[in-house]
Amino acid sequence: MTVPWRHVGVERDGRLTIVTINRPEVHNALSAEAHDELEAIFDDFAADPDQWVAIITGAGEKAFCAGHDLKQQAAGGGLTNPPTGFAGLTARFDLDKPVIAAVNGVAMGGGFELALACDIVVASATASFALPEAKVGLAALGGGIQRLPREIGLKRAMGMLLTGRRLSAAQGLVLGFVNEVAEDGDLLSLARRWAGEILACSPMSIRATKDAVRRGQTAPIEQAIVEQWSYPAMAAMLASEDYVEGPAAFAEKRVPEWRGR
Template identity: 40%
Template sequence: MSDGVKVVRDGHVLEITLDRPKVNAIDVPTSQALAAAFQQLHEDKDLRCAILTGGGDKIFSAGWDLKALNAGEMQLDNWWETDDYGFGGFTGLTENWALNKPVIAAINGLAIGGGFEMALGCDLLIAADHVEFGLPEMPLGIVPDAGALQRLPRRIPHNIAMEMFLLGRRMSAEEAAHYGLVNKVVPRAQLMDAAREWAASIAWSAPLAMQSVKEVEREIECVPLQEAFARMRGGGLPTYRKMLKSADAAEGVAAFVEKREPKFRGE
């Protein structure tokens, strides 16, 4: 445990738990600890994906540590430059343009403010059925600028996002699933089993192919279709190019033809 972050390695999967009672709030050291975990995921060739969850069963994360902010331990003006939040920006995920390995959010409780923004930085979201999402920044005189303003209107209808921004209303897990904001809603007791099942499936698959999906999607998001093809074909996506020439690609095709299980090595 380092600054409220517990990291456990299970084969090709890294399980990261934010466990900082009472509300899993994130100050600068905690963000740095999360970022270090995601940097480990990024750099370790044997790791293929991660699961991110919160300690307890009530709160995934309440986001920014407002007590630390009020005490002057964190800055508000130009916060992204003034304080070092670590590899990938706030929580290691919200501005991580290098991490190509999938991250599954196992959302165990309330995802509020920056905690919600952390979840939005993940690739797959599984929520326990009692979870709610909220952005309570307006009464604080601030805005959710660590990912919600940027990502949420791209994930759900614009007017619904504006309700959450301007009125601060909470969204249930079921409503979030209705809009496609979360992939799956499960009973709390089944949350980690569901996340681990998906992680095992990802870990079994060809790593470079999985990483290429993230790399390509990040590069072509909001790009016109013709330009999206041009960017993908233009040689500026090293993981995608490596995947095309990889031994794993040849192995996958050979295994299909030979009617056997492929043995992927990430090369």
């Protein structure tokens, strides 16, 4: 099923939501209206019990997302993000459903920050990544300053942040912020493969795992191991039908029928 939006395409395929930024004429840079659309789309995804995984990509072959629409800023439109952050995602800290970034070209500024906010990043062989804000009198305020050092280490992150240097998909794979490169060019199939592997797991387990990983990043290990039992998504998993279904399916040598509850 496809839902019409002006700047963003949305397709729902079973449990999977595919979001496509559709502004190729400006390298999928985001205007204020595009931000609002993406916020609404991810609001719907978060609230829909039938949608378990999302993929976000860009239209065309040149760009995933070139960040903010700087022409809009130059015309007095500003660079305001919605409360949930760039593209409605970079400050959405309560989303426990996984999101995959399928980076099909340049991911610059906010576009790279958007990819960093996703749980899995797959990229075309021609994709590139940079946080070039310092070159245009800005700073990576959409989470890049905080997330990139955590992803690749302080010195490597400072090297990118202080120069605006661009890295290839292959370099991103080596540094660890890219999970896999689509060498054959079939990027969306690669993203769907990752989504399929996630969808084969219990959505309750996936949400509990994502929530525990996120919370554990800011707590000592010994504290996180104790506290994880009381995290909301973990408590929901332990009380769910899926918690019973998984072991039962294993014992009966059959494919589990996940219900997400």
